[in-house]
Amino acid sequence: MGTPAVRRISECFVKPHPSDHFSDQICNLTPWDIAMLSVHYIQKGLLFKKPETLVDENEFIQNLLEKLKHSLSLTLSHFYPLSGRLVTHKTQNPPSYTVSVDCKNSDGARFIYATLDVTISELLSPVDTPSIFQSFFDHHKAINHDGHSMPLLSIQITELVDGVFIGCSMNHVIGDGTSYWNFFNSWSQIFQAQSLSRQPINNRWFPNNCIPPISLNFKHHDEFIERSEKPLLRERFFHFSAESIAKLKAKANSESNTTTISSFQSLSALVWRSITRARSIPSDQKTTCRLAATSRSRMEPALPEEYFGNCLHAVNAETTAGELLENDLGWAAWKLHVAVKNLNDRVVLQYLQEWLDSPVIYQMGRFFEPYCVMMGSSPRFNMYGSEFGMGKAVAARSGYANKFDGKVSSYPGREGGGSIDLEVCLFPHTMTALESDKEFMNAVSEFNPLLF
Known part of the structure; x- marks a missing residue:
């Protein structure tokens, strides 16, 4: 790849719409969820061709961005834990350390629009995947525990010369690959038809003898957080x-x-x-x-x-x-x-x-x-x-x-x-x-x- 760099043009936050029915919701986390606190966000995305018969490229991208934001807001009302933030509660007496999702005190999901002056062919022709793809995602190198201060979901729309990349970074504490693609496909469905065929089940499953929230045997997150640099691959x-x-x-x-x-x-x-x-x-x-x-x-x-x-x-x-x-x-x-x-x-x-x-x-x-x-x-x-x-x-x-x-x-x-x-x-x-x-x-x- 040559020298072009991804330029961030704008960013905003998107909240669920309507937002009243879960505004005070606290989402407790399961062992499967909590175990993910020190690994990275899930970062996957899709590369699309721009329609070939565009009259006005600027009008096309502005309409696309507005429709993506609107449909994302509607989708988040079904997948409301994605619009929250992680919170840790500690008590000394009795000793307790719990991590959960606060769906109320949050700005929502981040939505970024960026541009890159390359073509789809330039991205897909090299034998090795170009490292520029890393710039198509927010939360670069972030680990899930960073969801205490960072959005649990961040969408980046990168406009190319002849295409559009929709990159999604989702906190792995909130869901796995099955959950990730259920969200992505639901967003697409709502974008196209404004309705959802299969509702997500947001109630977390806990083993019989486990009463949430789960109290962890930690005093500080430094005890379980590790940040390691990826080797040259x-x-x-x-x-x-x-x-x-x-x-x-x-x-x-x-x-x-x-x-x-x-x-x-x-x-x-x-x-x-x-x-x-x-x-x-x-x-x-x-x-x-x-x-x-x-x-x-x-x-x-x-x-x-x-x-x-x-x-x-x-x-x-x-x-x-x-x-x-x-x-x-x-x-x-x-x-x-x-x-x-x-x-x-x-x-x-x-x-x-x-x-x-x-x-x-x-x-x-x-x-x-x-x-x-x-x-x-x-x-x-x-x-x-x-x-x-x-x-x-x-x-x-x-x-x-x-x-x-x-x-x-x-x-x-x-x-x-x-x-x-x-x-x-x-x-x-x-x-x-x-x-x-x-x-x-x-x-x-x-x-x-x-x-x-």
């Missing part, structure tokens, strides 16, 4: 067509003599093996593959998809580098399959009970082993269903947040049909080795979003 998107993934799935199931391994487990196994090979680590070195899984459907009774909050559990498969690479794709895929299959209501409740006995706040530097591959996000999220009067997005992209060596985020492919895009973050020398890995690159498909 290369970030690159790899596309896998539906046909390529079907082949991987057939191969993994055939090698494991089963029919139950899923497409995503097969793809994750390929990624785990290929990155481990690219890292050239000793054969006795432990390596882990983690998958971020929603627990909603695994609870008994199940929590609805509309549950707005965090409901995440990381499942692990672990082995040595030697064993992973000596065995075939099916062997690794089966390990991941078993790990996912074993996640049930009992496991989740046991985790929550252990957390309540000894609360843990996730920290980027300590939560992940050095030779871990972490599969985040999900190709099941309906990212390309969000349209804001500009048709289907050209691409989905992310910001600075929650990236480290071995972090892989999955997205649905733009053409649908079961295709998947993977955003891979690796040390530069590891990425170069991965790009030379025949097994991996043979599964990667050519795809140019600019042609669609």
Whole structure:
């Protein structure tokens, strides 16, 4: 990329409309929510082409901004925790430390309009994701605990020469990826039709024996807050067509003599093996593959998809580098399959009970082993269903947040049909080795979003 920089033109705050029915609401946080206090905001966004038949570009962008603000205000009335701020209450006698969301004493969500003098092609043509995408999001490097003083939701609209990027930074304490895309799609729905087909469920779910608010065994946030700088990484998107993934799935199931391994487990196994090979680590070195899984459907009774909050559990498969690479794709895929299959209501409740006995706040530097591959996000999220009067997005992209060596985020492919895009973050020398890995690159498909 050349030298152009993102210029912030204006910013304002957007409050829910109407605002009276929850104005005094305090939202208590669950163990899943509180555990997120020291990680980054979720930063994802969509890149759209401007309509080709524009008569007046200035009028188009001004109308778009007004309509986005108005529909955001209406959407926030359904997702009201996003318009609040975090508050910590401490008492000495008896000793208590609680964090919750105050939905009343807040300016609302931030709304930013910015411009950048580049084209969509300049952003999407380079092999590596240009770092300028980080400037398309507010809350750069912010962690969720900063939601005490920063908005829990910030929207940045960046106008390009021939496109518009809608970047959204949402506090991860308020919700997970499922919640994030439920909000984004609801906003799009209200933008287009002014009504919502599926209402979010804002009432937080707590284990039976847990009476909110949860009191933490801390005296000061310095005890659980960690800020770590992201190392120098290369970030690159790899596309896998539906046909390529079907082949991987057939191969993994055939090698494991089963029919139950899923497409995503097969793809994750390929990624785990290929990155481990690219890292050239000793054969006795432990390596882990983690998958971020929603627990909603695994609870008994199940929590609805509309549950707005965090409901995440990381499942692990672990082995040595030697064993992973000596065995075939099916062997690794089966390990991941078993790990996912074993996640049930009992496991989740046991985790929550252990957390309540000894609360843990996730920290980027300590939560992940050095030779871990972490599969985040999900190709099941309906990212390309969000349209804001500009048709289907050209691409989905992310910001600075929650990236480290071995972090892989999955997205649905733009053409649908079961295709998947993977955003891979690796040390530069590891990425170069991965790009030379025949097994991996043979599964990667050519795809140019600019042609669609």
